[in-house]
Amino acid sequence: MPDSFKHKIAPYQLAADEEYMNEAQEAHFRHLLETWRQVLIDEVARTVHHMQDDATHFPDPNDRASQEEEFALELRARDRERKLVKKIDESLKQIDDEEYGYCQSCGVEIGLRRLEARPTATKCIDCKTLDEIREKQMG
Template sequence: MSAEMSSHFRSILEKWRTQLKEEVDRTVHHMQDEAANFPDPNDRATQEEEFTLELRTRDRERKLIKKIEESLIDLDKGDYGFCESCGTEIGIRRLEARPTATLCIDCKTLDEIREKNRV
């Protein structure tokens, strides 16, 4: 991968990570500001359900931030853009669509077929 492409993907990954971290901060402030002890059990249950959904979303984003950071480490090592399974280059279009991709499309397809057959 050329230095220009590495720089391009580094920029994408860093912006994405920043956006996700800002969302986490907004969630913390929102939950602190909105936390109230409603006398009505239905209102309390609604608020708790909203907080649960928001926390579940943030947990998925936390895992995504970890993948982004792993991709940035791979960029630093020069391993970014290569399939972890077969070692071939992951296509640029795939990386544009999923910058944290670690498998080429062929290996990912095989992985999904294996996963489907396990269930």
């Protein structure tokens, strides 16, 4: 999540004896995810306009190659963002289904601090760490 975006929405302030993933927490994370989604969609639109506006047919092959490389980098970034929008949509569906905030592997609470840092997290830190260890062993 971009740092500039993180500062726009304050972290959730947990009250004493507050139940995990109550309506207020769900509303907070829904707002966080929806805002982040909109930022990404706006960025994609800006890229499309930039590429349309800046598309120049340079006679110099070096200038043309530089522009093509710049566009390729932007398109790769937008592809990552498109995949991230899909993850955000999946997280929003989990909120709708009252499954958000729980590990998809073991079922325990992911935790508010982890979700603030990574709102699309689907695994608790222990299961995620085990996955990474397995990936290293296989890769």
